[in-house]
Amino acid sequence: MPPLCWRHHTLIQALLSRGPLKESEFQSIFSDVTGKSFDSHQQLFNDYLRKINMELSYVQFELRACRNQYDSGVYYGVINTIADEQSKLGSKYTVPQIAFYKGIIEAIVQDPAAQGTISNINALNIRLENQGTSSQVPTAFKAFSMSQKEKTIQELVHDQWLCDMSDGRIGLGVRSFLDLRSWFHNNEVPACDVCNEAGVKADLCPNESCTVRIHKYCLQAKFSQQRMEKVCPGCGTQWPYVMAKSEAVEEDDTDVSQPPLGPAMRKRQKTSSNGPPESQPPENGQPSRRRVAVKVDYDGAGSSQEPSLVPRTRRATRNSARLHR
Template identity: 50%
Template sequence: MNQYDGIVYYGVVNNIADEESKLGTKYSVPQIAFYKGLLEAIVQEAGNDGSITSIDALNVRLDNQVIIVDGSQESQSRLPTSIKNFSLSQKEKTLDELIRDRWLSYTSTGKIGLGTRSFLDLRSWFRGNDIPSCMVCNEACIKASSCPNEECNVRIHEYCLRKKFSQRKASRACPGCGTEWPRQDGEADGDDVNEPEEDQAPSANHSSRKRRKRVKAELVEENDNAGPSTAVPRRTSRSMKAEAVEAAQEASSAGASQATRTSKRRKK
């Protein structure tokens, strides 16, 4: 699930971290260290927005991602040269590659967030690093809403909130502390707009029946006001049609009798 837009994606993930799988990556050691630094900065973002600015991304330090056995003051000098010499332009290039390969993404606000591949591949990493999970779906909360009660640590994804509170007259109480959960931007204040009220359909049908009765009454009133003059032409028209048919039949029979007499004269 892409937590920025709520779209579901499917993919195949390798869960075995062996030497062969490590050889499958195209990224160098400093690039991987840079990605790890970006990942930590995004998931630890204080506002639960799950994103950081481009400036913050380029300011991520790589030396914090390199594991050094001892913590002496000389550890800084033991950093690999590729880490120490990783320039700002190399960070920009790596950032573009990570976005293109969908390890990272641009959010709707133009910030840097996790990409689809990160959501698919890092589910076990999220659990292992104690990333808070959603109270509804139990997945890691990278972008989520927090309970308004500062003493409550409940987090819920925005799309899980819409699903949980979408039913009409559903309680908006926090499942952890019972505090009323605020509505999201653009969410209706009343009942669910997609679910019709129980009395909406009968009301619409009643209005439709009233309109039909009113139109019918107007037609009857017009006929009454017109009187027999409206009906007379109809009867006259029907009688004229009948007379025309009778005249045609008489003409046909007359023609037939005349033809018979002519035939008899020729025979004589």
């Protein structure tokens, strides 16, 4: 296979230097460097991405797309596909900062209401001691002050690992959605019943005994089909979805819920458990649902080695709502 040309290099460099880019921005760069309109040359665009990923795989990197679960936008970025001690050395964050980030991620994915956010106050009150893997708490964890936590949040938001919501709460940044895809899967974070991606920010089935959750943009894609009955795919409960006239479509094969680029997701299998995790009260008076527990072991890199241009499969079975340590 011929080596990458300067056009491929420009696309890679744009993502490395600017960070994750919106779909429209990345496609605009493609059009500028190739002189081809994206709308008329989508196959060429996919060929470019496929060739780039074949070369990046030799150095354990991947050009990947994801959908931001807060604004439904598609973003492209380059991620590290391995997690080892050597890759950790490349992080600009200190050990306490990484532990603090882990604590925020843990709190967000544990949200029983699937709002995908945590209040700034609750984030600042996260105890780093809970992120330790041994009984001896590192001194750096104990000395990590409130002002250092505030500064860390600002840095994580700036680097797109976290995001500031309009209501002042904190959510996951687009880089987290790009890099944590494999972690979400391996730790059995409840997935969207439509696209099989982690349902960090999602709507819940009205039946509180049902564990189905669906992204808002996936609901729109699913229920905008005129012949589709608006019921929960798990328990059959009527789903309170109001369809705007502009959303109605005729065909059943319309699916805008998944990004055009991403690794194939394996069908999730239910796993056994010795017992339910200890429940915790939900925040802000949200409806009471079973709270799940998860141990975060994130080091700033994904671990997927799957091909990048394979459409993800729909889930054959629904996951349990439990996350196991």
